[in-house]
Amino acid sequence: MKMQYFIQGGDFSAGGRASTEVKSIIKQFNISPEKIRRIAIALYEAEMNVVAHAFKGKMDVDLRPDHIRVVFIDEGPGIEDIDKAMEEGFSTASDEVRQMGFGAGMGLPNIKRNCDEMLLSSVPGKGTRLEIKVLF
Amino acid sequence: MKLQTICDIVNGNILNEFQDSSDYTKAFASDLMSDVLRFSMENTVLITGLSTIQTIRTAEITNLSCLIIARDKKVSCDMINLAAHSRISIISTQASVFEISGLLYEKGLKPVY
Numbered sequence: 001m002k003m004q005y006f007i008q009g010g011d012f013s014a015g016g017r018a019s020t021e022v023k024s025i026i027k028q029f030n031i032s033p034e035k036i037r038r039i040a041i042a043l044y045e046a047e048m049n050v051v052a053h054a055f056k057g058k059m060d061v062d063l064r065p066d067h068i069r070v071v072f073i074d075e076g077p078g079i080e081d082i083d084k085a086m087e088e089g090f091s092t093a094s095d096e097v098r099q100m101g102f103g104a105g106m107g108l109p110n111i112k113r114n115c116d117e118m119l120l121s122s123v124p125g126k127g128t129r130l131e132i133k134v135l136f
Numbered sequence: 137m138k139l140q141t142i143c144d145i146v147n148g149n150i151l152n153e154f155q156d157s158s159d160y161t162k163a164f165a166s167d168l169m170s171d172v173l174r175f176s177m178e179n180t181v182l183i184t185g186l187s188t189i190q191t192i193r194t195a196e197i198t199n200l201s202c203l204i205i206a207r208d209k210k211v212s213c214d215m216i217n218l219a220a221h222s223r224i225s226i227i228s229t230q231a232s233v234f235e236i237s238g239l240l241y242e243k244g245l246k247p248v249y
Contacts, residue, residue, distance in 0.1 A: 016193030044197045101169030
């Protein structure tokens with residue numbers, strides 16, 4: 001089962017809508033509540049990263065019997081130093097992002113903690129690609 | 137602890153009443169949503185001074201079904217509608233996060249972390 005969602009950068013009122021939709025869809029399948037929780041958290045943090053940092057992006061969801069793979073591709077400033085971005089506490093978020101309860105440098109570590117595979121690549125000045133996989 | 141009991145303890149108002157039969161056993165206080173996303177929130181009440189649509193989204197994602205918004209922060213119609221859609225109760229109170237935490241701890245709610 002495949003799904004695709006568009007994510008608008010800077011649209012904080014819609015941020016998280018795609019992740020909650022995916023959560024409600026996967027709840028209909030025989031997936032444990034703990035896996036659903038982990039998937040939802042990873043997707044939400046990733047979606048909010050696109051909202052917070054990129055101009056626009058998309059989220060492609062591929063749901064299989066034994067795993068879920070989600071790819072986020074955005075157009076935006078990209079990440080200069082991925083190792084640094086993965087450090088807990090490091091953030092380049094704006095004040096607006098912080099006022100929404102994010103931007104404390106916990107997003108990427110939270111994603112990594114909640115998925116089985118995570119691939120992150122970025123071209124500064126162009127955009128970022130994040131791939132997440134969770135096994136059932 | 138039932139929703140109405142929690143509401144009475146913090147001297148608050150339930151903004152979107154629906155049949156909530158949950159028995160809350162724990163509480164977590166934070167304005168940082170990424171911190172909320174780090175922990176399992178089953179049967180937990182979130183005490184926060186952050187009153188934005190992302191507070192509700194975070195609750196949806198983490199299966200939180202009760203939010204206490206501190207210091208009489210304005211709760212928008214969009215927040216109430218989204219919370220109702222996801223069956224999340226919102227309690228509004230004049231008390232501060234510190235005060236709410238103390239009151240609920242004293243009455244037996246346990247910390248998440």
